[in-house]
Amino acid sequence: MKTNYLFLLLFLATLLNGNHLIAQSTEDFESETTGATTFTDNGQNFTIANGAGETTYDIEFFTSGGWNGTGADSQFIDNSSGNPTTGDGSSFAITTTDGTDITVKSFYLFVSNRFLSGPGTPTTITIEGRKDGGSVFTINKSSGIVDGSTFTPNNGFTFIDLASEGGTDNSNENIDELIISSTNNADYLALDAFTWDAQVLSINDVEAQQIKAKIFPNPSSDFIEIYGLDQTHTFGLYDILGKEIKKGILSNNDIINIQNLTNGMYFLKLENGNTVKFIKE
Known part of the structure; x- marks a missing residue:
């Protein structure tokens, strides 16, 4: 009986990982509600949370202002509304609303000063993946950041690939929260083409879920x-x-x-x- 139980757990873990019942998905926000602080992609609900001193991160509409990975689109996450303090960077988080673990593959990030009149650089972008309130990985990026105010390339968006960013593959790390922050004059951040997948399960994970x-x-x-x-x-x-x-x-x-x-x-x-x-x- 024990052998059969372990086989079943292994089968479930393989099924969920290998066949991706929740297949890798890219959220481009085009079908989401403008001004919302939540979104749903491929059946998973997400919440947009403000960082310290921020009160305005939500889904924004601006014609051809985003980047879906191959071309301009019109909806994305940003902090363009409100009047936060400038000169101290910015921060926000994307979390799974119900605490489900996922893996984050990549996303595009627009970085500039508050008024899009300058690059907001030099700055350090910090990307932290968290699970159950604890840190899983932290990436600091201070070079290779596109000057968003020039809108070139990728409509001003920097591609962040978690398979290689920071010299480590974090694209298969199970997390339920992704925190993105900047420093100095990088007071405006926008995110688009958020690519994610199901968590990577082991037998222990399946047992714990029960x-x-x-x-x-x-x-x-x-x-x-x-x-x-x-x-x-x-x-x-x-x-x-x-x-x-x-x-x-x-x-x-x-x-x-x-x-x-x-x-x-x-x-x-x-x-x-x-x-x-x-x-x-």
């Missing part, structure tokens, strides 16, 4: 209920920067009051290693 704790409702503004626990666990509640907000003990179907939390993304970490992401709205 006992993973879940949160409902998610997002929530008042309370969250924890279910799927097999026993009592200690827990820690962390914000998107990794700061512990509260801790305690949880049993199955226990409720946590989140009314006093600031709106945003949080992580509930259990002693058994489970980490569940939720959004306070």
